[in-house]
Amino acid sequence: MHSRSRSIPRWLCLMILCACVATLSCARRDATSALDDTCGCWRQDPPWVFLATNVEPSHDIDPLKTAAPEDVGMDQGLLEEGVTALAEHVTLYSVLVLREDRLVVERYFQDEDPSRARNIQSVTKSILSALVGIAIREGYIESIDQTAASLLPSLFVAVEDARMLDITLRHLLTMTPGFPAEDPSKGLSLNLLAGIVATTLTADPGSTFDYNSISSHMVSAILAETTGMSTCAFACRYMFEPIGITVDNWSRDAKGVHVGGAALYLTPRELARFGLLTLHRGLWNEQQIVPPDWIVESTTRQICTSGSHGWDYGFYWWLTTIGGHEAIVASGYGGQTILVMPDLDLVVVTTGDCSVATEGIPITPFVRDYVIPSIRAPRQP
Secondary structure: OOOOOOOOOHHHHHHHHHHHHHHHHHHHHHHHHHHHHHHHHOOOOOOOOOOOOOOEOOOOOOOOOOOOHHHHHOHHHHHHHHHHHHHHOOOOEEEEEOOEEEEOOOOOOOOOOOOEEOOOOOHHHHHHHHHHHHHOOOOOOOOOEEEEEHOOOOHHOOOOOOHHHHHHHHHHHHHOOOOOOOOHHHHOOOOHHHHHHOOOOOOOOOOOOOOOHHHHHHHHHHHHHHHHHHHHHHHHHHHHHOOOOOOOOOOOOOOOEEEEOOOEOHHHHHHHHHHHHHHOEEEEEEOOOOHHHHHOOOOOOOEEEOOOOOOOOOOEEEEEOOOOEEEEEEOOOEEEEEEHHHHHHHEEEEEEEEOOOOOOOOOHHHHHHHHEEEEEOOOOO
């Protein structure tokens, strides 16, 4: 007697598949939420703010190694003169100078608290750049030459301009996707990225440098999509926690995507930590946090900028020469700056009040006229 085999109905297979997908999705969301709770990514008020200035979390102060300027070959008197000159700018909150991994200058103004984390503005972009390098190493992203449409397929379903489909992650990292100008009135509205994708490009991808925060915000969305966790949770797991950075505010858009171009809140010392990480090509306490080749590539000139007074651009890093020395600069509105000079083993950090209209803090004259001359002998390779 032969038994008759019975196949599972197709509708039942589909139901089982959908249930599995839903279970996995919920599990991923729960895991993401847990990570966000751990690093404080969601603990913020209001839930989404663009260029916020009224949310100031306070972080524990994790000490950096300190030294007297003379111990690292620097002239204290000249450094003090420079700090005094810099302090004439009333929006200055802090200035830190580190050499040979040691803090030699740390000054605060306007009753600023060293433990207060403030909006680091567009310095956020440089941190995002490092996260992309980590995501590639971890296999979440294959290459920066992948198209944004392949990495965010659900976003590119209503494309009006076919050139949108040619935009790559490289274009986003170099500010050359050809997006139309930002409309500040829209802020981080519900359909910000979808609205951009549905518009017409003003230039062919890769042809024109146009500094904006839409590109970096799309990169944040790509990180969240490809890693299965929020940008902040991913950063906490792979970079912030290993180097001693605490995050209890990184604003999100109305879709829950962490702002790619600003609104991450860090302390000056935490900015210094990221500067040291970059100085040492992604190495921290003998642990390779960011791939060294990515640090080199992202801080190498990738695009010619026009009208930027001799400043070139890498992957969300500004590049220039000060006093004959190459400088790698993360720069944010209102004077938020991390300046790295590898050949001098030097990191300089400034923060400033971005709640008022300002031209920023003149870090270039400070470094050129005081910090570099204070170094008695350049570091030997």
